[in-house]
Amino acid sequence: MRSLFSVTLLLLLALTLAVEANKRAKHHKGAKSDKSRPASECTAAETQYGKCVPDHGDCGDGLREATCKDRTDKIHCRIPCNWKKDISDCKYKFGAWSSCDAGTNTKSRSGTLKRALFNADCQSTVKVSKPCSHKPKKTRGHKKKNGL
Template structure:
Protein backbone atom coordinates (compact mmCIF):
# COMPACT_ATOMS: atom_id res chain seq x y z
CA UNK A 1 0.00 0.00 0.00
CA UNK A 2 2.89 2.31 0.79
CA UNK A 3 4.40 1.66 -2.60
CA UNK A 4 1.15 2.67 -4.36
CA UNK A 5 0.94 5.85 -2.28
CA UNK A 6 4.58 6.72 -3.01
CA UNK A 7 4.09 6.07 -6.70
CA UNK A 8 0.96 8.28 -6.74
CA UNK A 9 2.81 11.11 -5.00
CA UNK A 10 5.73 10.81 -7.42
CA UNK A 11 3.36 11.03 -10.41
CA UNK A 12 1.58 14.02 -8.88
CA UNK A 13 4.85 15.90 -8.38
CA UNK A 14 5.94 15.06 -11.94
CA UNK A 15 2.66 16.38 -13.34
CA UNK A 16 2.95 19.59 -11.35
CA UNK A 17 6.49 20.22 -12.56
CA UNK A 18 5.50 19.52 -16.15
CA UNK A 19 2.50 21.83 -16.08
CA UNK A 20 4.42 24.71 -14.50
CA UNK A 21 7.16 24.34 -17.15
CA UNK A 22 4.53 24.37 -19.90
CA UNK A 23 2.91 27.47 -18.40
CA UNK A 24 6.28 29.24 -18.23
CA UNK A 25 6.98 28.40 -21.87
CA UNK A 26 3.52 29.62 -22.86
CA UNK A 27 4.07 32.99 -21.12
CA UNK A 28 7.40 33.51 -22.87
CA UNK A 29 5.91 32.50 -26.21
CA UNK A 30 3.04 34.96 -25.69
CA UNK A 31 5.48 37.78 -24.97
CA UNK A 32 7.27 37.31 -28.24
CA UNK A 33 4.14 37.12 -30.37
CA UNK A 34 2.55 40.21 -28.80
CA UNK A 35 5.52 42.29 -29.85
CA UNK A 36 8.30 42.35 -27.34
CA UNK A 37 9.62 45.50 -28.97
CA UNK A 38 11.73 48.13 -27.29
CA UNK A 39 9.59 50.84 -28.85
CA UNK A 40 7.70 53.02 -26.40
CA UNK A 41 6.26 55.69 -28.73
CA UNK A 42 3.60 53.92 -30.75
CA UNK A 43 1.56 56.30 -32.93
CA UNK A 44 -1.88 55.10 -34.00
CA UNK A 45 -3.97 56.37 -36.87
CA UNK A 46 -7.72 56.76 -36.99
CA UNK A 47 -10.00 53.76 -36.92
CA UNK A 48 -11.07 52.90 -40.46
CA UNK A 49 -14.31 50.95 -40.78
CA UNK A 50 -14.23 47.68 -42.72
CA UNK A 51 -17.56 48.40 -44.45
CA UNK A 52 -19.14 51.82 -44.92
CA UNK A 53 -18.69 54.76 -42.57
CA UNK A 54 -19.09 53.03 -39.24
CA UNK A 55 -18.89 49.70 -37.44
CA UNK A 56 -15.98 47.33 -36.85
CA UNK A 57 -12.66 48.34 -38.35
CA UNK A 58 -8.88 48.42 -38.03
CA UNK A 59 -6.44 50.98 -36.60
CA UNK A 60 -2.80 50.89 -37.73
CA UNK A 61 0.03 51.73 -35.35
CA UNK A 62 3.61 52.58 -36.25
CA UNK A 63 6.82 52.81 -34.27
CA UNK A 64 10.18 53.07 -36.01
CA UNK A 65 9.95 50.45 -38.78
CA UNK A 66 7.38 48.32 -36.96
CA UNK A 67 3.66 48.30 -37.72
CA UNK A 68 0.80 46.85 -35.73
CA UNK A 69 -2.92 46.54 -36.46
CA UNK A 70 -5.59 46.72 -33.77
CA UNK A 71 -9.29 45.99 -34.01
CA UNK A 72 -11.50 48.99 -33.30
CA UNK A 73 -15.03 50.31 -33.76
CA UNK A 74 -16.23 53.52 -35.42
CA UNK A 75 -19.44 54.71 -33.72
CA UNK A 76 -22.55 55.05 -35.88
CA UNK A 77 -23.87 58.28 -34.37
CA UNK A 78 -23.43 62.03 -34.49
CA UNK A 79 -20.20 61.98 -32.46
CA UNK A 80 -18.17 60.75 -35.43
CA UNK A 81 -17.97 64.31 -36.75
CA UNK A 82 -15.28 65.09 -34.17
CA UNK A 83 -13.72 61.64 -33.94
CA UNK A 84 -14.31 58.48 -31.96
CA UNK A 85 -10.88 58.84 -30.33
CA UNK A 86 -11.69 62.22 -28.78
CA UNK A 87 -13.72 62.15 -25.56
CA UNK A 88 -15.40 65.36 -24.36
CA UNK A 89 -17.16 66.55 -21.21
CA UNK A 90 -20.28 68.47 -22.23
CA UNK A 91 -22.28 71.11 -20.42
CA UNK A 92 -26.05 71.46 -20.51
CA UNK A 93 -27.96 72.31 -23.66
CA UNK A 94 -28.57 76.04 -24.08
CA UNK A 95 -31.86 77.77 -24.82
CA UNK A 96 -33.51 77.30 -28.17
CA UNK A 97 -32.53 79.94 -30.77
CA UNK A 98 -35.84 80.83 -32.42
CA UNK A 99 -34.24 82.09 -35.64
CA UNK A 100 -32.33 78.87 -36.42
CA UNK A 101 -34.56 76.56 -34.32
CA UNK A 102 -31.45 74.92 -32.80
CA UNK A 103 -29.85 74.68 -29.40
CA UNK A 104 -26.14 74.30 -28.71
CA UNK A 105 -23.74 73.15 -26.02
CA UNK A 106 -19.97 73.22 -25.58
CA UNK A 107 -17.61 70.37 -24.75
CA UNK A 108 -14.10 70.41 -23.29
CA UNK A 109 -11.57 67.72 -24.21
CA UNK A 110 -11.44 65.06 -21.51
CA UNK A 111 -9.26 62.38 -23.16
CA UNK A 112 -7.51 61.82 -26.51
CA UNK A 113 -7.10 58.11 -27.22
CA UNK A 114 -4.21 56.69 -29.27
CA UNK A 115 -2.50 60.12 -29.46
CA UNK A 116 -5.35 61.42 -31.62
CA UNK A 117 -5.34 65.04 -32.73
CA UNK A 118 -8.40 66.56 -31.05
CA UNK A 119 -9.81 70.05 -30.69
CA UNK A 120 -9.59 71.34 -27.11
CA UNK A 121 -13.15 72.68 -27.16
CA UNK A 122 -16.03 71.94 -29.50
CA UNK A 123 -19.56 73.17 -29.94
CA UNK A 124 -22.42 70.97 -31.12
CA UNK A 125 -25.97 71.84 -32.01
CA UNK A 126 -29.22 70.02 -32.59
CA UNK A 127 -32.75 70.97 -33.57
CA UNK A 128 -35.03 72.17 -30.81
CA UNK A 129 -37.69 69.73 -29.77
CA UNK A 130 -41.25 70.47 -30.84
CA UNK A 131 -42.63 69.32 -27.53
CA UNK A 132 -43.36 71.95 -24.92
CA UNK A 133 -43.59 71.08 -21.28
CA UNK A 134 -46.96 71.91 -19.75
CA UNK A 135 -46.80 74.72 -17.22
CA UNK A 136 -47.88 74.10 -13.68
CA UNK A 137 -51.63 73.71 -13.47
CA UNK A 138 -52.07 73.23 -17.23
CA UNK A 139 -52.91 69.92 -18.78
CA UNK A 140 -54.37 68.51 -15.60
CA UNK A 141 -57.99 67.53 -15.80
CA UNK A 142 -59.62 69.87 -13.32
CA UNK A 143 -62.89 68.65 -11.96
CA UNK A 144 -65.66 71.14 -11.29
Protein backbone atom coordinates in the same frame (compact mmCIF):
# COMPACT_ATOMS: atom_id res chain seq x y z
CA MET B 1 -13.64 -3.20 -10.38
CA ARG B 2 -13.59 -0.63 -7.57
CA SER B 3 -10.17 0.62 -8.61
CA LEU B 4 -11.38 1.13 -12.22
CA PHE B 5 -14.40 3.05 -10.93
CA SER B 6 -12.19 5.18 -8.65
CA VAL B 7 -9.74 6.01 -11.45
CA THR B 8 -12.60 6.93 -13.80
CA LEU B 9 -14.17 9.15 -11.15
CA LEU B 10 -10.81 10.81 -10.46
CA LEU B 11 -10.21 11.50 -14.16
CA LEU B 12 -13.71 12.93 -14.55
CA LEU B 13 -13.15 15.24 -11.58
CA ALA B 14 -9.78 16.42 -12.97
CA LEU B 15 -11.33 17.10 -16.38
CA THR B 16 -14.18 19.09 -14.81
CA LEU B 17 -11.75 21.21 -12.79
CA ALA B 18 -9.63 21.92 -15.87
CA VAL B 19 -12.66 23.04 -17.89
CA GLU B 20 -13.85 25.35 -15.08
CA ALA B 21 -10.38 26.88 -14.72
CA ASN B 22 -10.26 27.52 -18.47
CA LYS B 23 -13.69 29.21 -18.38
CA ARG B 24 -12.63 31.47 -15.50
CA ALA B 25 -9.44 32.45 -17.29
CA LYS B 26 -11.34 33.38 -20.46
CA HIS B 27 -13.96 35.47 -18.67
CA HIS B 28 -11.65 37.16 -16.18
CA LYS B 29 -12.60 40.85 -16.03
CA GLY B 30 -9.03 42.09 -15.63
CA ALA B 31 -7.78 40.37 -18.77
CA LYS B 32 -7.45 42.49 -21.88
CA SER B 33 -8.44 41.29 -25.29
CA ASP B 34 -5.59 40.52 -27.68
CA LYS B 35 -7.44 42.00 -30.64
CA SER B 36 -7.25 45.57 -29.34
CA ARG B 37 -3.51 45.54 -28.65
CA PRO B 38 -0.76 45.51 -31.30
CA ALA B 39 1.46 42.44 -31.29
CA SER B 40 4.67 44.52 -31.15
CA GLU B 41 6.73 45.17 -28.04
CA CYS B 42 6.40 48.97 -28.29
CA THR B 43 4.89 51.07 -25.55
CA ALA B 44 1.79 53.17 -26.15
CA ALA B 45 3.90 56.35 -26.17
CA GLU B 46 6.13 55.00 -28.97
CA THR B 47 3.21 53.83 -31.11
CA GLN B 48 1.52 56.09 -33.65
CA TYR B 49 -2.18 55.31 -34.20
CA GLY B 50 -4.18 56.11 -37.31
CA LYS B 51 -7.85 56.99 -37.50
CA CYS B 52 -10.41 54.26 -36.92
CA VAL B 53 -11.96 53.28 -40.25
CA PRO B 54 -15.31 51.45 -39.91
CA ASP B 55 -15.89 48.29 -41.94
CA HIS B 56 -19.30 49.46 -43.19
CA GLY B 57 -20.85 52.94 -43.18
CA ASP B 58 -19.91 55.72 -40.79
CA CYS B 59 -19.83 53.82 -37.50
CA GLY B 60 -19.43 50.41 -35.88
CA ASP B 61 -16.52 47.97 -35.78
CA GLY B 62 -13.48 48.76 -37.87
CA LEU B 63 -9.69 48.79 -38.04
CA ARG B 64 -6.94 51.32 -37.31
CA GLU B 65 -3.23 51.19 -38.09
CA ALA B 66 -0.73 51.10 -35.23
CA THR B 67 2.83 51.92 -36.34
CA CYS B 68 5.96 51.56 -34.23
CA LYS B 69 9.50 51.59 -35.57
CA ASP B 70 9.32 49.59 -38.82
CA ARG B 71 6.23 47.55 -37.96
CA THR B 72 2.61 48.40 -38.84
CA ASP B 73 -0.25 46.39 -37.37
CA LYS B 74 -3.99 46.62 -37.94
CA ILE B 75 -5.93 46.61 -34.67
CA HIS B 76 -9.66 46.46 -34.04
CA CYS B 77 -11.51 49.60 -33.02
CA ARG B 78 -15.07 50.87 -32.79
CA ILE B 79 -16.69 54.19 -33.66
CA PRO B 80 -19.89 54.74 -31.69
CA CYS B 81 -22.89 55.38 -33.92
CA ASN B 82 -24.47 58.83 -33.81
CA TRP B 83 -21.14 60.44 -32.82
CA LYS B 84 -19.02 63.12 -34.43
CA LYS B 85 -16.30 61.59 -36.61
CA ASP B 86 -13.77 64.41 -36.20
CA ILE B 87 -13.66 64.09 -32.40
CA SER B 88 -14.11 60.31 -32.06
CA ASP B 89 -10.62 59.74 -30.52
CA CYS B 90 -11.07 62.59 -28.03
CA LYS B 91 -13.13 62.48 -24.86
CA TYR B 92 -14.86 65.70 -23.76
CA LYS B 93 -16.89 66.82 -20.77
CA PHE B 94 -19.96 68.61 -22.11
CA GLY B 95 -22.17 71.19 -20.45
CA ALA B 96 -25.95 71.45 -20.73
CA TRP B 97 -27.67 72.08 -24.08
CA SER B 98 -28.50 75.71 -24.83
CA SER B 99 -32.06 76.81 -25.46
CA CYS B 100 -33.39 76.38 -28.98
CA ASP B 101 -32.35 79.06 -31.47
CA ALA B 102 -35.55 79.78 -33.43
CA GLY B 103 -33.63 81.17 -36.41
CA THR B 104 -31.59 78.03 -37.10
CA ASN B 105 -33.83 75.55 -35.19
CA THR B 106 -30.73 74.14 -33.46
CA LYS B 107 -29.36 73.95 -29.95
CA SER B 108 -25.70 73.67 -29.03
CA ARG B 109 -23.32 72.89 -26.20
CA SER B 110 -19.58 73.08 -25.67
CA GLY B 111 -17.18 70.59 -24.18
CA THR B 112 -13.71 70.70 -22.67
CA LEU B 113 -11.10 68.02 -23.33
CA LYS B 114 -10.90 65.27 -20.71
CA ARG B 115 -8.39 63.00 -22.49
CA ALA B 116 -7.05 62.07 -25.91
CA LEU B 117 -7.11 58.43 -27.01
CA PHE B 118 -4.42 56.87 -29.19
CA ASN B 119 -2.21 60.01 -29.06
CA ALA B 120 -4.80 61.93 -31.08
CA ASP B 121 -4.52 65.64 -31.80
CA CYS B 122 -7.52 67.07 -29.99
CA GLN B 123 -8.95 70.57 -29.68
CA SER B 124 -9.10 71.85 -26.10
CA THR B 125 -12.74 72.90 -26.53
CA VAL B 126 -15.38 71.90 -29.07
CA LYS B 127 -18.90 73.05 -29.82
CA VAL B 128 -21.53 70.67 -31.15
CA SER B 129 -25.08 71.36 -32.26
CA LYS B 130 -28.18 69.38 -33.13
CA PRO B 131 -31.71 70.11 -34.35
CA CYS B 132 -34.24 71.12 -31.73
CA SER B 133 -36.83 68.58 -30.68
CA HIS B 134 -40.36 69.20 -31.94
CA LYS B 135 -41.95 67.67 -28.84
CA PRO B 136 -41.61 69.30 -25.43
CA LYS B 137 -40.07 67.00 -22.85
CA LYS B 138 -42.36 65.65 -20.16
CA THR B 139 -41.31 66.35 -16.62
CA ARG B 140 -41.64 63.78 -13.87
CA GLY B 141 -44.78 63.81 -11.81
CA HIS B 142 -47.00 65.20 -14.56
CA LYS B 143 -49.58 62.76 -15.83
CA LYS B 144 -51.41 62.82 -19.10
CA LYS B 145 -54.81 64.46 -18.82
CA ASN B 146 -57.63 62.31 -20.07
CA GLY B 147 -60.84 63.95 -21.17
CA LEU B 148 -62.69 62.12 -18.38
